[in-house]
Amino acid sequence: MKKGLFFSVLLLLVVWIPAVCFGGEIFLNYSEESVPAGALPEYESVFLSSFVKSKEEIKNPDKKLSEFLKRLEWLRGEKDSLKILSEIQKSLNSFKYVPEVVDHWNTIGQTVNNGGGDCEDFAVAKAVLVSKFIPDAEIFLVQGFKKSSDDNHAVVIVKVEKEVFVLDNDRNELVIAEDCDYLIPYLAINVRSESFFILSPEKKQPASLLAEYEGK
DSSP: OOHHHHHHHHTTOBSOOOOOOTTSSBOOOOSSSBOOGGGOHHHHHHHHHHHHHHHHHHHSOOHHHHHHHHTTGGGGGOOOHHHHHHHHHHHHHTSEEOOOSSOOOOOHHHHHHHTEEOHHHHHHHHHHHHHHHOTTOEEEEEEEEETTTOOEEEEEEEEETTEEEEEOTTOSSOEEGGGOOSEEEEEEEETTTTEEEEOOTTOOSGGGHHHHHTTO
16 A cells, blocks of 8 residues: 555544444544544445455456465365465465555455455455455454555454464465564454454554454
8 A cells, every 4th residue: 555545544634533433334443643534435445345346256256266266175174274374375475466556455356367466455365265264253454554664564464263363465474463563553444344443553563453442
């Protein structure tokens, strides 16, 4: 994701507005700064559109996506969640990283057919596959800044069997959330509930995301 989109959100920052949209699809957490719900529709629209379309593509895949999914079919009978996550990570990270001038949040079918994508594209694809093969997993698509370069980056955080892992296209292996100290998250999307969560400024690592989201 390009910084321009994030900075455009920052320009919309307002004074403290405590709000929780229980009836809708947005949950906001506020601290010293806040982002109004009106700043989130673009995030909501592009992600949900890509994620929903990706789920439909998996049900009715084209030739290339079908071939890709066949290589993962053995995961249906796999009981070890760690093996499933590792295979999803390895399979999608085998595609090329293709930077975009304008972020499109491609579907899994587009990513497979293009032979690659950027971090958001990989994150969407991983999220939909985790949703497919681990139905009881908690899944968050997380956006943040890389500490090393200050670039925007998107990853998937998965909580399964009381363990939390980060699936990152910049890392070959799964990352334990507590060890993910290279990313400063600012926005999370709960894939299951389709709700958005603005992270408090003091929450500096993905490991603290779930605790904050769950109100601990």
